[in-house]
Amino acid sequence: MTERLDYLNAYRQQFDAQVLAIEDRAGVPAVLLDRTCFYPTSGGQLHDTGLLGGVPVIDVVAEEGEVWHLLATSPSFAAGERVVGAIDWPRRYDHMQQHSGQHLLSQLIHQRYGFETVSVHFGREESTLDLNTAETPPAFLSEIEQAANELAYLALEIRAYFVDEQEVRRLPLRRPPAVSGLIRIVEIDGYDYSACGGTHVRTTAEIAPIKLLRLERRRHQTRLTFLCGLRACRDYAEKHRLLTETAGLFSTEIAAVPAMVQRMQAQMRELEHKHMELQRRLLSQETAALVAAAPRVGDVAIVEYLSPDASVEALKQMAALLREQPRCVGLLASTVEGKATLVFCRSDDVVLHVGEVLREALATFGGRGGGRPEYAQGGGAPAAAVAAVLAEARRRCEEALA
Ligand SMILES: [Zn+2]
Structure with a gap:
């Protein structure tokens, strides 16, 4: 058995103890002491870290009343000797604030x-609690946050004590205890009684400020994420810094940032719209020029177009524009991002199956594609072979139209 000094006084940071045993656990030295301040991971609360005989403690586990301290390196002390331990107090105090909160x-x-x-x-950054409800009222977060901070400022005393199974029945516990025999109770001065083995602050004043971050629906439950004490202070400082920086980017004050962002979003949408319109016009002019310059078989213009950077979308838009022209066939291709993309099309008044033309022309070069008589799409050929695919396709069109 290891005497739990943290049960008696959660604020004790240093202690001395006798080493009862040292084990090797897959290369990690594990030390058993007759008493300890080190809290072992349990009840949702993370273990303490610190130093034992000058060696860093990296994990603490409780095994049937024994507390084992896992060390970063082999210790210079041996079983039977006395050793001094010190916990990492900022880490522990942070855990106490979250747990009491x-x-x-x-x-x-x-x-x-x-x-x-x-x-x-209780996580390294944030803590959560899951509630047995899928719905929470709209003002839930702000109401609870306000009330929790007000309770904190009452500086209600928090005490821990042991009761037996008879006495525990007289206490209004929030949840029934998970253990039997002597049960440790953590009481917030008549307000809350919990069966808990964790470490807690002395009064609720040490929990504040309490910040509720968000609610998430999880099946039939709701997860509440919160920060207490110094964590909430650090979070406030970081958010203040971020907002101040953002306001600075807009040369405005913090309160004006949301309106400013909304205005920028609206401007962006308008610019995008204008950009699309200009692109459409440009494409339409380019297409008209291509049709005018295209060689003809009879009165059918065969437009061949190979771009190193046109997107599939741009090729599709061009094809749509070409299909609006009379007596026209479009053989369009792009090698954007090193990939061959081909889009073939024809106007409704041309008798030609561009799907077959594409399939056959591509097949020679190891590509795949096909489609309807008036529109087809394909790829898969090496980018370097695209010009040859287009030449082959043109030869097939000329043959079919002649
Ligand atoms: Zn607890």
Whole structure:
């Protein structure tokens, strides 16, 4: 058994203890002590880190009453010796603020809305609690956040003590205890009673500020993400910095940023629209010039077009424009991004199956494609062979139209 000093005083940062055993766990030294301040991962709360005999503690696990400290390197101390331990206090205090905050929030949400906390998770950046509800009222976040901070400012005392199974029945626990025998209770001064082995702050004042970040629907539950204490302060500082920077980019004040962004979005949409319109006009002029200059078989113009950078969309738009012209065949290709793309088309008044022309011309060069008599698309041939594919296609068109 390891005596849990963290149970007696969560604020104790240093201790000395006797080394009971040292084991090798797949190359990682694991140390068992007769007593410890190091909190082992349990009840959703992450383990402590720190130093044991000057060696970094990288993990702490509890195994049937024994607390094992996993070390970064082999220790210079041996079993039977006394050793000094010190926990990483900022990390531990952060865990205490989050954990006490979770108890306060779970009770508050239960009292106000009747939602139960079904699970909790304390992460490195954010903490979450899952509520047994798929729906929350619209003002839920702001109401709970305000009330939780007000409760924090009452500086309600938080105490931990052990009770037996008889006594525990008299306590209004939020959830039934998961363990039997002696049960550790963490009480927020008559407000909340939880069966919990975690480390907690002395009063609710140390939890503030409490910031609720967001709600996410997860099947039949709702996940609430929150920050307490210094985490909330750091988050506020970071968000303030980001907003100030953003406002600076717009040469305006923070309050004007959303309106400014909306205005820019509207301008962007308008510019995009104008850009599309100009592109359409340009394409239409280019297409007309191509048709005028195209060689003819009889009165049918055969437009051949090979671009190194035209998108598939541009080729399709050109094909649509060519199809509006009388007596016209379009053999369009692009080698954009090193890929061969071909789009063939003809006007309705030309008797020719461009789908077959494309399929046959491409097949010679290992490509694939085909389509309807008036429109076809293909690719797969080497980009270097596209000019040859177009020449082959032109030969086939001339033959068919002659
Ligand atoms: Zn707890």
